[in-house]
Amino acid sequence: MALHFERQELANRRARTIEKLEKKGLDGLLMFRQESMFYLTGYDTFGYVFFQCLYLGVDGRVALITRAPDLRQAQHTSDIEDIRIWVDGPNVNPAFQLRDMLAEFGCSGKKLGVEYEAYGLTAANGKKLETALDGFCSLEDASGLVSELRVVKSAAELDYIRKAAELADDAWDAALDTVHAGAFEGDILAAMQGAIFSGGGDYPGNEFIIGAGRDALLCRYFTGRKHIGETDQITLEWAGAYRHYHAAMMRTIPVGKALPRHIEMHKVATDALVACREALRPGEPIGKVFDAYARVCDQAGMQAHRLNACGYSMGTTFAPNWMDWPMFYHGNPVIAEPGMVFFLHMILMDSETGIAMCPGHSVIVTETGNESVSRHSVDLITR
Incomplete structure (x- = not known):
């Protein structure tokens, strides 16, 4: 595994992120910024050009939804254990698979932060996300939450x-x-x-x-x-x-x-x-x-x-x-x-x-x- 930081440092970063989520009254964070994923887990890829989301819950749960080429990438470069793969298809909306995962985690009716300001979340994918989660949970822009933590370096x-x-x-x-x-x-x-x-x-x-x-x-x-x-x-x-x-x-x-x-x-x-x-x-x-x-x-x-x-x-x-x-x-x-x-x-x-x-x-x-x-x-x- 090619981690560039001690596991404890990554865990401490996630703990500080959870503290910020709790202060904002959020139950979890949907991350689309590759910088956030790298910072919190070590995950290193350019696969964010496709739909990809890292979830962090206030209970500490971490899960990634990505495409098959990034399965081993995530396994090799990060400490993420729960990795879900969505399959390419002509009418596939991976945001529905994200919703199914969130339902599994008990996020129905919860309030989640979203990194809307992210190169990994195009306008088209943002619409897919909101369509899939409409009526399932409430979403709030939390684009700067992890960036505010990243700005002061260890x-x-x-x-x-x-x-x-x-x-x-x-x-x-x-x-x-x-x-x-x-x-x-x-x-x-x-x-x-x-x-x-x-x-x-x-x-x-x-x-x-x-x-x-x-x-x-x-x-x-x-x-x-x-x-x-x-x-x-x-x-x-x-x-x-x-x-x-x-x-x-x-x-x-x-x-x-x-x-x-x-x-x-x-x-x-x-x-x-x-x-x-x-x-x-x-x-x-x-x-x-x-x-x-x-x-x-x-x-x-x-x-x-x-x-x-x-x-x-x-x-x-x-x-x-x-x-x-x-x-x-x-x-x-x-x-x-x-x-x-x-x-x-x-x-x-x-x-x-x-x-x-x-x-x-x-x-x-x-x-x-x-x-x-x-x-x-x-x-x-x-x-």
Whole structure:
């Protein structure tokens, strides 16, 4: 069995989840987020692209409904003992089999929480779920219940975060060895991801972001690779991933020479990063972190070039993205706590000049502030 945590830690996580369910007056939780399943049981799969539900009752009962390809997956990667298989067919609604299982557990007339905000519960499957359970039990949105527990990491989880950060640093070293005038973006990606795989890491929750020239102003992956020009720039955003725990980084590298606008924007972005780290303290709302980013950028006349958020939580995430809850934006009331992990990205993108500058790295909130998990500085590097 490939469990990445002690069985007692998994049991303790389920016990804390049950406490939250009881406080909310819920009799059980229907989970469709793969992150929740991994966190509470160790179950590791991409089978959530089909209908799949993990049930946790306040009595501690755990049961999984999934497809046949994930039977052995669940047996090998999790501590789930009760695994039910639904069979594919032209008119099959597996939610009815879920209802039958819940009836077996005495859930008729009970109140269950549902992770509606989940990539594993499409709108179509959500309708099937509500159709099957209509009149059987009452449902309440409990999408954030497990996520609120996951946001503060245990000592074992922080070890995985630090390992992910080492791999992210290794990928940055590989990029610095590969980025130069004439370099092919595909070779850069291969070197970065290869460094992470060689270090024992995983695929990340989403693709690495890479773009040279004016594409350096984009912060999403897109298909199509090209070569770097003699005088150019390239923006990279990537994450080390280890046991599905992520530590993201971001940089813009001027190629050939750094233009005056690069230098100016780098100064503003790194000043903003310092201000954000000063604002990220335990006991303070994380909305203050975004306010620090906005204040520094706006005072430097770069309001039009910044974004409306400047980072988010890092943790165990599955495709399609590595962004976790919560995010840094104005007014976010979530209070920072020791053990939280965040990616701070100071993105500046000037569409008029075509210049980008996007330094960023991940940090762990401590008892007094926060610590960077990267061994690299955010100094401006030119290739």
